[in-house]
Amino acid sequence: EVQLVESGGGLVQPGGSLRLSCVVSGFTFNANGMTWVRQAPGRGLEWVSGISASGTTTYYADSVKGRFTISRDNSKDMLYLQMNSLRAEDTALYYCAQGWQWHDYWGQGTLVTVSS
Amino acid sequence: EIVLTQSPATLSLSPGERATLSCRASQSVSSYLAWYQQKPGQAPRLLIYESSNRATGIPARFSGSGSGTDFTLTISSLEPEDFAVYYCQQRNNWPETFGQGTRLETK
Numbered sequence: 001e002v003q004l005v006e007s008g009g010g011l012v013q014p015g016g017s018l019r020l021s022c023v024v025s026g027f028t029f030n031a032n033g034m035t036w037v038r039q040a041p042g043r044g045l046e047w048v049s050g051i052s053a054s055g056t057t058t059y060y061a062d063s064v065k066g067r068f069t070i071s072r073d074n075s076k077d078m079l080y081l082q083m084n085s086l087r088a089e090d091t092a093l094y095y096c097a098q099g100w101q102w103h104d105y106w107g108q109g110t111l112v113t114v115s116s
Numbered sequence: 117e118i119v120l121t122q123s124p125a126t127l128s129l130s131p132g133e134r135a136t137l138s139c140r141a142s143q144s145v146s147s148y149l150a151w152y153q154q155k156p157g158q159a160p161r162l163l164i165y166e167s168s169n170r171a172t173g174i175p176a177r178f179s180g181s182g183s184g185t186d187f188t189l190t191i192s193s194l195e196p197e198d199f200a201v202y203y204c205q206q207r208n209n210w211p212e213t214f215g216q217g218t219r220l221e222t223k
Binding site: 035037044047050059060061062095101102103106107108109 | 117148150152154158159160161162165166171172203205207210211212213214215216217
């Protein structure tokens with residue numbers, strides 16, 4: 001059974017930092033690109049960042065470029081999102097998703113709230 | 117950035133009816149378009165990829181078509197569990213983008 005489980009969300013003040021993690025099982029992690037997608041409360045889906053299977057190639061949405069860093073540890077089947085300089089508009093449920101192109105499997109998300 | 121525009125924003129239908137959802141891209145995405153279903157409190161579920169290929173386990177009542185800039189998701193006969201929000205997504209170019217969603221509600 002494929003599982004993706006996110007963690008690391010929480011309440012943080014504007015300008016603060018958080019590191020999200022996603023542990024996966026049930027598929028060959030090191031053969032798959034991975035993606036972070038977020039969803040603000042009551043809003044649609046917004047792609048945040050993607051990383052290739054090897055970790056050598058990364059992409060970011062303009063809205064997070066320079067503030068967020070995606071990474072992975074293929075020895076631990078772990079995906080990460082380091083989020084710095086957080087803003088109120090980063091408040092959202094953050095999903096990790098399998099796939100570099102289409103996203104067959106998703107976690108249940110971890111909620112990030114940026115507020116003073 | 118490629119903008120995906122979905123229509124209608126809300127579609128009100130009854131079980132057993134046919135649903136037709138549209139997604140239009142601001143420039144060609146070839147056939148690199150997918151459809152997702154999202155129910156309240158749940159993660160999105162992949163329905164269709166590469167415009168017309170059903171994902172694993174997706175019922176045959178779901179079908180996708182189109183290429184270039186105009187795409188359609190059709191649900192041939194609505195079941196009660198199909199009422200949800202549907203998103204299209206393109207991966208022809210970075211950044212990956214999603215449409216704003218179509219809410220399919222019970223009439």
